[in-house]
Amino acid sequence: MNQDLLTLQPDKPPIITSEIEVIRFYHDTDAKAAVQEMIVGTYVLVEEFYSNGLEILAELKRTLLVYYTDKKFQGQRDFRSAFREASHRLLVEVKGHKLVVKKAPVIGWLKVLYPEIADFYVSFPEVQGMNSAWQWYQKGIEVKTLGITLHPFYGTYFPTRFEHLTLFDRWLKKYIGSKEKAIEIGVGSGILSFQLIQNGFKTIFASDTNKNAIIGVAQECKRLDYEANITLNHGDLFENCDVKADVIVFNPPWLLAKHSLEEGLDKAIYYEKELFPQFFEQAQKHLTCHGKIVLLFSNLAQVIDAKSPHPIIEELRTNGRFKKELHLRRDVNASSKKTKRTDSRENEKVELWVLTPKEMV
Known part of the structure; x- marks a missing residue:
């Protein structure tokens, strides 16, 4: 551990x-x-009951919807921006690391x-976000796929659907190459790295x-006794990395941003x-001659907009660095067996791509 x-x-x-x-x-x-x-x-302070804050936010939403009637992408972005700016002027008082208002949730993050x-x-x-994250x-x-329960740290992305993790688990169980060294870019809550460890890397x-992701994974490594297996790095992509790996794993964000990104969860999506x-x-420089890049992705962007470019396909088409060794796809299940999808994710498929250096094929 670093x-x-x-x-x-x-x-x-x-x-x-x-x-x-x-x-x-x-x-x-x-x-x-x-x-x-x-x-x-103007700042407004919630007094008496926690539910009073919920009442104001509901009224704020109703008020702004009168002005922001455009249902298209840009219109909805403008509405969310206005709501965020105004709603963050609604305050709650904290004393002794506890919310002062009555019937408020107990949120451990206030002390942590x-x-x-x-x-x-x-x-x-922010209190609502901390409350959800604490739960x-x-x-x-x-x-x-791990057989364990993880406890995601505040502000860390964690999956709520697991089809892509199942694809990775199946690939790992069939992988017969070297397991000396691996790199994971975008470790998040640590699931892929833990899968690598459990499969012998x-x-x-x-x-x-x-x-926050690095802090959270460090805590989980200590709890799971994985500290000797992982070196954690807070940095962009391969920054501070002097390793050449047998496998490089990347579960990148799945949607191209059309707005300025904020640090944290925004960059995970x-x-x-x-x-x-x-x-x-950068991956080309950190891969052994017989190494593999494994990417977990989704066709969600193309489902939403057929003209949206697929970055992995674009790489294979326009550069001579890698060649496709494997491409697996799997349907995305509804979050509940009783749910009948009516949104764009009805046609979504998660993907697993394995790329190898082109000269070795």
């Missing part, structure tokens, strides 16, 4: 520690008036993320641009157009 990780500090929601001017919202306060104040830039600051204000949407962390996520260099060209250029 000793530098001991000084790595997690990304966390911004807080306010000074006294500020606010409008206090009680159960009998005019919600519409409070929303108008938030829209023009701010150990030296017990009293502060934080936005209500997942406490409950854990059962990963059947000895050492893994695992990297991510999300500090959307990718900038430079990502794949940079990855393939």
